[in-house]
Amino acid sequence: MKVEELLGAYALDALDEDERLLVDRHLSTCDSCREEVRDHREVAALLAPPPIPPPDRVWGRILAGIAVAAPADELAPVVPLRRRERRFESTRWLAGAAAAVAVVALGVTVVVQSGRIGSLDDQVTAQQQEIAAFQADPLRQAATAALEDPNARIADLTAEDTEARMQIVLLPDGTGYVFENTMTPLPDEATYQLWALVDDRIISAGVLGNDPGVVPFHLDPAGVQGLVVTEEVAGGVAQSESDPVVAWFEA
């Protein structure tokens, strides 16, 4: 059998392991076969079905995977999917922020649920658990460790008239995590977005996705007077016109 005959099936991942290894070995020394495989893969890419944009939480987890891999002091800021000016002077609800302080309950109750990202646990395939253990748990562990850090600031964001709440932990170095929450999942076209009230300005602190689990973000804790989550179109916005879903303001 000539190895060339296997190249079509190779490019479509349709070889058994032993034949795949055979082709791998051959490709390491044969330019023309490598070119043929490249051509087959370009064609295969054209056969791919219609794109389905993944929900925002996937980007959040990718950022989390990057963040977990990096040393803590290099923790990068959340990059919004669509780059926008992130700082602005005022919003409609900034004016209401002071008034809201009065009605927002403060608290530091730590409720460790096994839900959220743990919804993966309900689905029992070995791969899912393996991947979940690899991707999700380090983040959860990092967030839990942050929560236990004596220097952490813990903010419980609550709502005026719903049961929605979100717990956020922020470390002195600016590492932050959205931790437990009871937010209603949004449709794919929408996202929760986190804002910080700093020196009377509103700064976007991260696009959290439509069903946030544990989400890392970066926010210089100096001067943070409040944290607000709004509901926005997927990808997030530069300036929010939306009312807060949950909020926390420093006493």
Added chain:
Amino acid sequence: MGAQDWSNTEDAALAAAIGDASQEALAEVYNRHSGAVHGLARRILRDETLAEEITQEVFLRLWNNPNKFDAQRGSLRSFLLAHTHGRSVDLIRSESARRTREDNDARLATGAGQNIEDEVWSTALADQVREALSALGEGERRAIELAYFGGHTYREVADLLGEPEGTVKSRIRSGMKRLRQSLTAAGVTQA
């Protein structure tokens, strides 16, 4: 923010920037290709959770091993989709995904439901791809479908179709070559 505008940057340059740890370049690549990656994974796996895990893994791998992409050896899109396909197929070949796959097979083998031509999305490019597909023999097209979307080895495809392994193996290769010729003639791929 004084940030660079990546939206007009070519894929190869974005990949190079990812090699220099630019998260914004990764975000742009994700904007461009995550839909295709996720769509392909979901098509093969028929499971949203697994498809999301694959999508996440594909982009994390690009971030962690940007040097695996070689612009001389094809486009970033085909690189990402090849990885997506390989990992999706790994998963679907495992025991736990078997049931989903059997459902899949039933549709593919009987030709019921959507076939490959319906799946190709509706753009001018898609019309050309559809035309190229229609130029294939039935045997070639079916073999490519079962391998590409069903995640089958060519031996399994031979079993499913009741045809000799050697025939299926060469049909996959000749079908892929024929597709390429048609698409090159239509100006979609380069000779």
